[in-house]
Amino acid sequence: MESAEKNKLFSDIVVRYSEKLYWTIRRIVLNHDDANDVMQNVFVKAWNNLEQFQERSKIYTWLYRIAINESLDFLRRKRDFVAYDTDLSDGVGSRLIADEYFDGDATQALLQEAIATLPDVQRIVFNLRYFEEMKYSDMSHLLNTSEGALKASYHIAVKKIHDYIVGK
Template sequence: MKDKQLITQLLDEKSRESGFRVLVEKYQQRIYWHVRKMVIDHDDADDLVQDIFVKIYSNIGKFRADAQLYTWIYRIATNECLTFLNKKKRRFLFLSSDNEELVDKLTSSDFISGDEVEMKLQKAILTLPDKQRLIFNMKYYDEMKYEDISSITDTSVGALKASYHHAVKKIEQFVRL
């Protein structure tokens, strides 16, 4: 089903529930992988993805029919990810710095398997600040257009290009060490 048709279904209260199921089935994987790359752990990603879709359902009435559904969903998911990571950092401030906890999860969590080079790349990505990591993931893994990332993050295309360029440089430096 195309997004335009889905939006019509979602904005009509009579067809909202069936439309919502279609939305979940259509977007669950993209949102899951978007979240998973940010929080690393499968259980955290699972909880967060459920929270995100519940939030989408609660706010569907606020969605403007002329906006893009895909960027709206990503925007909610992205905000939820950052909120989750900030809360975790506040809670464990005295235990670890930067993304130390996420690096630990990378080596200890289930459902992660990569060779030495792939793990080093992931550790390098985890050295980036969370917002820059989000931008990097959306560009590198999800192959999104800068214009779409711009709508999701409310950041200019120029700033995104600069951020992505710096991220790539930092990762290259880390991998060379």
């Protein structure tokens, strides 16, 4: 692939998928600046591997897989950096309300706080299904797991979120 062709293709990809990828990442890492950092890493990785993309999957599936992996890597690094007994989900609601990029209300902040208490995989499945309205078949391909396991993860996540909110 020639340089000009690669630049044009990549530019089109960035324009088309930036917003959706940002919100997918943001729902995982929760912070605007962290989401931008992770998204930059996603696009660097995509750029470096664009010529190896074999079109066995859709481009957005490939990008989402990179985004989810980068988001999880970010969270792992953050947990390794923070003291092991610190709960990263603690105070998410109040931090979101104070975030200039958060345009929700207290109810939406409480929902995000409840989502933040979920294990990483359940949080990702919940976010992809609830916010992205992604089909289980697409998630199955994206996350390399069965549709049944994804449905179970989603329903467990919904119950945990419900229990958390009712408990508040």
